[in-house]
Amino acid sequence: MARSKEEISSILSDLNLKRDTYNVIKYSDEVVEVAKTKYGNILNRTSIIEIIREFKENNKFKYTLSFSKFIDIIxxxxxxxxxxxxxxxxxxxxxxxxxxxxxxxxxxEIALSLLSRSFLSHYSALYVNDLTLNKPKDIYINKEQSKKYKGDSPMISQSRIDYAFSKKMRRTNMTYSFNYDNIYYKVHVLNSKNTNNTGIITKNVLGFSSPIRTTNIERTLVDVVVRPGYSGGTTEILEAFILAKNISDKSKIWDYLKKFDYSYPYYKSIAFYMKYAGYDYKEVLKKRYGSDYRNDLIFYLDYQMINTHIEKEIGIYFPKILQSLMHKKSKE
Known part of the structure; x- marks a missing residue:
């Protein structure tokens, strides 16, 4: 609804604006409605140019109105x-x-505006799925890669696993930062393997202005296991499995892992977290991976760990820092 002449005159006077801004002020409420309906509550240069064009075509803005002038007013x-x-x-x-x-x-939401059709994943997905008590200032947005031809998986040997996990986890170099309400945030832009958007949902989150796209609980648990460096580390991940125990679909976790077809035996990592979060996991592990799931390959819960211990039943190295939490859960 357009503002009244009296209201516009008052605004012009109060803000010491010239008469050539009259129409922008007159239709400013309509600008808000168009923005909310078509572009949401976060605008970029392209969406603003489209709004200006639409109002010019409807003879509500002068054709001489520039982008910079519109920004000055709005x-x-x-x-x-x-x-x-x-x-x-x-x-x-x-x-x-x-x-x-x-x-x-x-x-x-600001972070997601950087990449169309992106979704929250890893630590950010833990947050919006209520699987962490923290509100991380590192934000992870993700967009799946296009489908690629997948050749034969390389043979995984113990020496290959040892070498890979003795190094730092590979990280994205596409990062952004911004200051919002006097808090600095860092955005990590990820491009995960193509899964046909398996486990990606639209979710209403308390404190967000509109629904956002994120990985669901089960996909999030798989993702954080595979990339612990994007997820707050092993202690945070074990806590997430504990919080997810009564609200997650355990079969779906295993289904996702199988569909994603990773070369490394991440099922050992998931079995470890399930064991010490109090899940029933042995039966499904044997069913899906056979009686040789305790094979000779020893896996790693994280990259470049120090002070490691081995979980002999599953066959996986874990950091000593987890022991207190593991013992606490085993006594419950």
């Missing part, structure tokens, strides 16, 4: 939106997002 005069500068830490460039002032926007 952002700096009326303060309907506020700018957030997001720095690409890889090349030093800056992108700007215009965040609605009429509702609270989560920093996780």
């Amino acid at each position: 952002v700096y005069s009326l303060k309907i939106f506020k700018p957030i500068n997001i720095i690409n830490e890889y090349n030093g460039t800056t992108v700007v997002r215009y965040i609605a002032n009429y509702t609270y926007i989560s920093p996780y």
Whole structure:
């Protein structure tokens, strides 16, 4: 609904604006509705240009109205939106997002605005699925790669496993950072293997302005096991399995792992976490991997661990720091 002449005149006077801004002020409420309906509560340069174009075509804005003039009025005069500068830490460039002032926007929503059709994963998915008590300032957004031809999987030997996990976990170099409400956040942009978006859901999250895409509980548990460095580490992951015990579908976890077809025996990692989170896991492990699931290959719970111990029943090295939590759960 357009603002009244009296209201517009009052705004022009109060903000010391010129008459050529009249129509932008007049239809500012409509701008908000169009933005919310078509683009959500976070705008970028492209979406703002589209809004201006639409209002010009409907003869509501003058054809001489520029992008910068529109921003001056909507952002700096009326303060309907506020700018957030997001720095690409890889090349030093800056992108700007215009965040609605009429509702609270989560920093996780700002992060997702960087990549179309992206979803939260790993530590961020633990957070929105209530599997951590922390609110991480490192945000992980993900977009699956396109399908690729998969050749024969290489033979996995103990020496190959030992070498791979003696090194640091490979990390993305595509990161962004931004300051929001005087808190700095870092966004890690991931490109996971193609799974046809298995286990990716749209979820309403308390404190978010609109539904977001994220991995579900079961997909999240698989992802954090595979990339512990993106997930707060092994203690955080074990705590997540404990929290998920009564709200997760255990069969779905194993189904996802099988579908994702990893070369390394991550089933040992999942069995470890299930064991010390109090799950019944042995029967399904034997059913899916046979009686030789305790094969000669010894796996690793994380990369570059120090002070390691071996869990002999499953055949996996784990960090000593987990022992206190493991003993606590085994006594319950």
